[in-house]
Amino acid sequence: MNLELSEEQEAVRQLAKDFVARDIAPHVVEWDRAENVDKSIVKKLGSLGFLGLTVPEEYGGSGGDHLTYCLVTEELGRGDSSVRGIVSVSLGLVAKTVAAWGDEEQKRQWLPGLTSGDAVGCFGLTEPGTGSDAGNLTTRAVRDGGDYVINGSKMFITNGTWADVVLLFARTNDTPGHKGVSAFLVPADTPGLTRRTIHGKLGLRGQATAELVLEDVRVPAGALMGPEGKGFSIAMSALAKGRMSVAAGCVGIAQAALDAAVGYAGEREQFGKSIASYQLVQELISDISVDVDAARLLTWRVADLIDRGESFATAASQAKLFASEAAVRAANNAVQVFGGYGYIDEYPVGKLLRDARVMTLYEGTSQIQKLIIGRALTGVSAF
Numbered sequence: 535m536n537l538e539l540s541e542e543q544e545a546v547r548q549l550a551k552d553f554v555a556r557d558i559a560p561h562v563v564e565w566d567r568a569e570n571v572d573k574s575i576v577k578k579l580g581s582l583g584f585l586g587l588t589v590p591e592e593y594g595g596s597g598g599d600h601l602t603y604c605l606v607t608e609e610l611g612r613g614d615s616s617v618r619g620i621v622s623v624s625l626g627l628v629a630k631t632v633a634a635w636g637d638e639e640q641k642r643q644w645l646p647g648l649t650s651g652d653a654v655g656c657f658g659l660t661e662p663g664t665g666s667d668a669g670n671l672t673t674r675a676v677r678d679g680g681d682y683v684i685n686g687s688k689m690f691i692t693n694g695t696w697a698d699v700v701l702l703f704a705r706t707n708d709t710p711g712h713k714g715v716s717a718f719l720v721p722a723d724t725p726g727l728t729r730r731t732i733h734g735k736l737g738l739r740g741q742a743t744a745e746l747v748l749e750d751v752r753v754p755a756g757a758l759m760g761p762e763g764k765g766f767s768i769a770m771s772a773l774a775k776g777r778m779s780v781a782a783g784c785v786g787i788a789q790a791a792l793d794a795a796v797g798y799a800g801e802r803e804q805f806g807k808s809i810a811s812y813q814l815v816q817e818l819i820s821d822i823s824v825d826v827d828a829a830r831l832l833t834w835r836v837a838d839l840i841d842r843g844e845s846f847a848t849a850a851s852q853a854k855l856f857a858s859e860a861a862v863r864a865a866n867n868a869v870q871v872f873g874g875y876g877y878i879d880e881y882p883v884g885k886l887l888r889d890a891r892v893m894t895l896y897e898g899t900s901q902i903q904k905l906i907i908g909r910a911l912t913g914v915s916a917f
Contacts, residue, residue, distance in 0.1 A: 539605075543602050546598070550582075550609035554612065559614075562613070566885055569733055571614075571742070579621060586625070587603040588600055594646035594647075594648075595649045599837070600775075603782075608830070615787060618786065619692050619738060622692075622776065624697075626772075631759075632648070654696045656694050656700050657772070661689055666898070666901075671686075671705060673687065673748065682754075683750055688700075693741075701772075702718045707762075707763065712766035715765035715769070716762045716763055717759045717765035718757045719759050720751065720753055729747075730745045736888050737887075738892055774851075776897050777850040778854070785826065787893070788857075791868035794872075794883050795871040799819060799871055818868075818871050826860070829853070858894045865886040
């Protein structure tokens with residue numbers, strides 16, 4: 535794997551850094567307290583090409599490789615994970631999946647809007663009763679002439695109240711388990727689809743997280759994406775790449791924690807000298823540094839495998855597992871460096887810890903990642 539970035543990759547990373555400094559950093563505390571990111575950020579992300587990375591230019595995308603996508607995702611995670619989540623879901627889980635699995639009409643219908651920021655996508659997989667056990671989801675799509683009629687509910691859906699299209703997974707036959715699941719592209723304004731914002735989250739407070747309820751939602755047969763019964767395969771392929779995106783965002787959180795801890799340790803004085811001069815503070819900072827570099831390299835390996843057309847799913851689980859747990863450790867260590875000041879939101883590290891905590895849960899918990907890795911190594915499935 536080549537660890538040297540190209541001039542173009544460095545330029546895109548700098549573009550992302552500048553965007554974070556100008557359009558995100560001044561508003562982070564305000565958005566977190568209000569539990570609402572300014573939606574105008576979506577168009578700004580689109581205008582810079584960040585919502586079209588790796589999507590073919592013929593559909594409005596900005597092309598590029600997956601390492602470039604990771605660089606942008608890391609910088610967004612370093613600035614505000616709520617904004618990073620918009621890109622990871624609308625582009626990473628929805629637009630990329632439409633590009634990979636959609637037919638020509640679906641690509642032409644949805645990709646230009648998703649990549650420009652004129653439209654937002656959400657990923658409708660998790661349900662109130664099925665999180666890790668996604669293969670046993672209960673939302674139903676029944677064929678009725680030239681349409682499908684969908685009933686059910688989805689939970690913890692990122693971008694849910696902002697979305698213009700839902701990449702929705704529903705059971706289309708009585709085959710038990712994942713073989714009965716299909717994928718649909720459902721316009722969010724379809725009659726019978728209602729959305730409720732979830733408030734009071736521990737972290738990612740500015741992100742539009744929602745519950746979706748579908749009551750006799752009627753969509754044409756053309757809304758089916760991919761073959762009927764292949765929805766679970768579509769979802770898992772999306773999540774495999776999505777785990778790389780989460781890992782990159784976690785690297786951003788850990789890097790932000792490192793930057794904050796180093797800066798504060800050099801300024802804060804106790805017992806007549808800066809706390810950076812104390813061995814145990816240096817231990818906290820050095821542990822963060824090692825986690826940052828290890829998580830970044832694991833994440834870049836996934837991007838390299840994807841761009842070379844090689845198998846990457848296990849590597850993605852390894853990166854997501856390590857980076858998400860590392861982000862929690864890094865943010866927790868940074869809070870320790872800050873002491874009591876780390877516990878109030880005038881300083882960044884408390885929010886970093888709150889945002890990091892969910893990373894070990896969504897797009898596959900740490901425990902699920904261990905089972906995926908274990909299955910790959912032993913050839914035996916434990917779930």
